[in-house]
Amino acid sequence: MTIQKEVFLFFIVMFLIIVLVFFLVFQASGKSGGAQNVNRKRAIFFFIAFGTVLLVLGITLPKTPYRLFAAEEPTQKVFVVARQFSFAISKFPIANDDDFSMSAGVEITVQKDELIEFNVSSFDVSHGFSLYKDGVLKAQVQAMPGYVNRLRWKFSESGTYDILCLEYCGMAHAAMIAKINVE
Ligand SMILES: [Cu+2]
Structure with missing residues (x-):
């Protein structure tokens, strides 16, 4: 089930x-x-x-x-910024509009079974950052302007994961889709 x-x-x-x-x-x-x-x-x-x-x-x-990964040191940090209506995802910090433009729409690749720490923020309104595999929600955290929320996660399966916004953020909310590769 x-x-x-x-x-x-x-x-x-x-x-x-x-x-x-x-x-x-x-x-x-x-x-x-x-x-x-x-x-x-x-x-x-x-x-x-x-x-x-x-x-x-x-x-x-x-x-x-x-709680699961609180005591472990993450192997990889991934920076995520949400903005109406897309995600920028990078292995380097995303501090401004230029960084955002460079990382928006770019698919990064992380390793299976490694502890990844997502540092998630927003440049405008509240968004959600959620990881889906084959339509099943695996983990999620809020993307909030002015805050960096951390989500630590180990991907147990390789393949492509979908990143969706889980917080209604405006007309094109449902179009906020990004991808992350796990190998
Ligand atoms: Cu949204």
């Missing part, structure tokens, strides 16, 4: 739980139970909800790229 299908399944299960709770509340409305009974149920519900959130965070947070 792809991660997208897992997330979709998780969403459906959570949705059904919410529908069930609404149904139970609807059924119980009008019946007398006393305020104490309600308070006790509410306390139990919050305890379960809080515990569930802690459990899910405890399982998923250590698996995020930010």
Whole structure:
């Protein structure tokens, strides 16, 4: 099962739980139970909800790229700047419009299984920087003006990855596509 299908399944299960709770509340409305009974149920519900959130965070947070590769020194730095409506990607810092023009539309190549650190920023509005392989999202980070966001990632498969904008940034948002080669 792809991660997208897992997330979709998780969403459906959570949705059904919410529908069930609404149904139970609807059924119980009008019946007398006393305020104490309600308070006790509410306390139990919050305890379960809080515990569930802690459990899910405890399982998923250590698996995020930010945590996975935090202690390792990256082998390669890749600089990314987004601007309506394209990406400039380079192994050298992109500081101004000239740098941007030189790197926009250029496909760089990185090595498989090496720790890559993407330094991601924007020259205008907020954009997203996401890495897709065969339509499956592998990693992503925000591209924000005035900030450099770091994303460390190891490519486990060789081939061409698509880089898409994940933040709606204007009319031609969907046309913001770049590529990166992994060998
Ligand atoms: Cu966009």
